[in-house]
Amino acid sequence: MSEAIALPRLEQEAEPRPAVRRVLGLPRETWPRILMPLLIGIASLTAWEIAVRVNEVPPWIVPAPSVIWATLLRDWHTLSVSLWITLQITFAALAVAAGLGLALAILFAQSKWIELSLFPYAVVLQVTPIVAIAPLIIIWVDDVRLALLICAWIVAFFPILSNTTLGLNSADHNLRDLFRLYRASRLQELFFLRLPAAMPLFLAGLRISGGLALIGAIVAEFVAGTGGRASGLAYRILEAGLSAADPAHVRRPAPDLRQRDRDLPRAWARAAPPASALARERRPPGSLSGHDVVRCAPNRGLLAARRARCPAIRPRQLLRVDLRIEDGAHRRRSNPSARQP
Amino acid sequence: MRILAGLLAPSAGSLEWPTAQHDVRGNAQPKLGFVFQEPTLMPWATALANVALPLRLEGIPRSEREDRAASALARVGLAGFERAYPRALSGGMKMRVSIARALVTSPDILLMDEPFAALDEITRFRLNNDLLSIWQEARFTVVFVTHSVFESVYLSERVVVMAARPGRVVREIAIDAPYPRDEAFRTSAEYAALCRTVSLGLGEAIAA
Numbered sequence: 001m002s003e004a005i006a007l008p009r010l011e012q013e014a015e016p017r018p019a020v021r022r023v024l025g026l027p028r029e030t031w032p033r034i035l036m037p038l039l040i041g042i043a044s045l046t047a048w049e050i051a052v053r054v055n056e057v058p059p060w061i062v063p064a065p066s067v068i069w070a071t072l073l074r075d076w077h078t079l080s081v082s083l084w085i086t087l088q089i090t091f092a093a094l095a096v097a098a099g100l101g102l103a104l105a106i107l108f109a110q111s112k113w114i115e116l117s118l119f120p121y122a123v124v125l126q127v128t129p130i131v132a133i134a135p136l137i138i139i140w141v142d143d144v145r146l147a148l149l150i151c152a153w154i155v156a157f158f159p160i161l162s163n164t165t166l167g168l169n170s171a172d173h174n175l176r177d178l179f180r181l182y183r184a185s186r187l188q189e190l191f192f193l194r195l196p197a198a199m200p201l202f203l204a205g206l207r208i209s210g211g212l213a214l215i216g217a218i219v220a221e222f223v224a225g226t227g228g229r230a231s232g233l234a235y236r237i238l239e240a241g242l243s244a245a246d247p248a249h250v251r252r253p254a255p256d257l258r259q260r261d262r263d264l265p266r267a268w269a270r271a272a273p274p275a276s277a278l279a280r281e282r283r284p285p286g287s288l289s290g291h292d293v294v295r296c297a298p299n300r301g302l303l304a305a306r307r308a309r310c311p312a313i314r315p316r317q318l319l320r321v322d323l324r325i326e327d328g329a330h331r332r333r334s335n336p337s338a339r340q341p
Numbered sequence: 342m343r344i345l346a347g348l349l350a351p352s353a354g355s356l357e358w359p360t361a362q363h364d365v366r367g368n369a370q371p372k373l374g375f376v377f378q379e380p381t382l383m384p385w386a387t388a389l390a391n392v393a394l395p396l397r398l399e400g401i402p403r404s405e406r407e408d409r410a411a412s413a414l415a416r417v418g419l420a421g422f423e424r425a426y427p428r429a430l431s432g433g434m435k436m437r438v439s440i441a442r443a444l445v446t447s448p449d450i451l452l453m454d455e456p457f458a459a460l461d462e463i464t465r466f467r468l469n470n471d472l473l474s475i476w477q478e479a480r481f482t483v484v485f486v487t488h489s490v491f492e493s494v495y496l497s498e499r500v501v502v503m504a505a506r507p508g509r510v511v512r513e514i515a516i517d518a519p520y521p522r523d524e525a526f527r528t529s530a531e532y533a534a535l536c537r538t539v540s541l542g543l544g545e546a547i548a549a
Contacts, residue, residue: 172381174379181348188398
């Protein structure tokens with residue numbers, strides 16, 4: 001016992017790691033994590049499918065998973081383009097939000113005064129409903145993609161800012177004392193202590209913002225309502241909503257978007273306004289061009305087309321015509337010819 | 342302890358260092374090492390990187406600071422754990438890393454703020470012995486704060502009993518027992534008598 005103390009004797013504290021048992025190349029513990037959610041997913045989809053079939057729920061109320069899958073596959077061409085556009089905006093907004101959020105949080109961490117004076121405005125930005133200011137942003141910014149990016153950014157920005165600010169200030173107090181003791185510079189403290197300490201919270205913020213950026217992008221697209229081939233998911237949702245609202249459609253299977261996109265310009269060219277409308281504008285029937293607007297009650301496109309003696313239009317094509325008609329009803333309100341009795 | 346480390350300004354009195362080296366700002370300040378109550382390690386860095394931190398802050402080149410950190414780790418009995426992260430280490434081992442970090446700059450004074458309070462008795466004995474043998478080699482000054490009478494007597498040449506509110510010195514007791522001290526000292530009559538003296542001093546401090 002009176003021997004000088006021999007120091008290296010920590011072997012008993014260091015246990016060798018047990019070898020990881022692998023099943024099919026993956027660690028054993030990983031399998032339940034994959035299999036259990038998969039099982040739940042399959043079970044609930046099956047229950048859904050059965051419920052829809054047994055109760056004969058029409059697809060415009062609740063579509064069966066099989067119908068959704070089939071529609072996804074059939075319209076994949078159109079949908080994937082829209083998905084890609086929306087995702088581009090989402091990721092761009094997330095990247096900008098992460099960059100600016102981090103930069104601003106670092107600025108906040110440098111001085112309590114800056115944080116005190118600017119943080120309330122960050123909160124204001126957060127609680128402003130995006131639906132309310134999205135139209136303004138779309139008016140202010142000429143480039144629609146940029147406007148959408150800004151909207152998505154506003155939504156995604158705050159969680160990253162607040163989380164990172166919290167993270168930067170959450171570094172262990174003793175460690176901060178230690179840095180002071182060794183006379184660390186501000187920059188050293190930032191890079192060696194605060195930034196690594198903020199990392200978990202920053203990543204958590206990124207996770208929240210990822211979802212929010214997507215929501216922001218879709219909401220902005222809803223408001224912007226950009227059509228055409230270069231349009232995002234929201235436009236497809238709007239379109240689907242309008243076609244589902246057409247009673248002529250709901251009795252039929254969902255429209256083939258790809259075929260319809262090709263048909264549309266011709267359909268517009270053939271579409272003629274109702275006789276009454278033509279008479280008011282003093283134009284002969286059938287002289288309507290693709291950019292003319294037919295005024296009629298919402299969802300009465302089929303009727304309007306029939307009155308305009310345009311039998312070549314199939315109901316499927318009318319969906320888009322219908323859309324334009326409603327659109328036109330809005331725009332033409334200020335037209336003096338529309339106000340004539 | 343925080344006043345000694347320069348983290349707090351004293352509310353009364355002043356702080357003077359006898360053999361003062363002057364830092365860049367012209368303040369007299371010896372080289373300090375600080376061991377906190379908790380290990381206070383950076384969870385994202387390996388044991389080696391944690392120990393090398395003070396050197397890194399001083400701007401010492403990488404290869405030199407890794408060599409010095411590795412030898413500091415070896416001194417506290419953690420050779421072979423350079424690449425381990427704090428979460429993989431036990432409480433006692435984390436404390437050893439923390440001590441190695443305080444030793445890596447070869448301080449003149451090592452400040453230890455109840456470093457072993459959170460450890461179990463066996464680990465604490467072992468670390469006490471290790472601390473004594475490191476101190477025997479390097480011969481720096483250690484200021485060690487503890488709530489344990491036995492620990493204070495076992496480790497020290499001088500025990501200062503302090504009272505709280507306001508913080509003040511109540512008694513100073515010299516422990517004349519020779520080093521190296523070991524388990525035999527821990528069970529001697531001399532040790533028991535000294536513990537008694539310190540306990541009495543503590544009683545005074547509470548009464549005061």
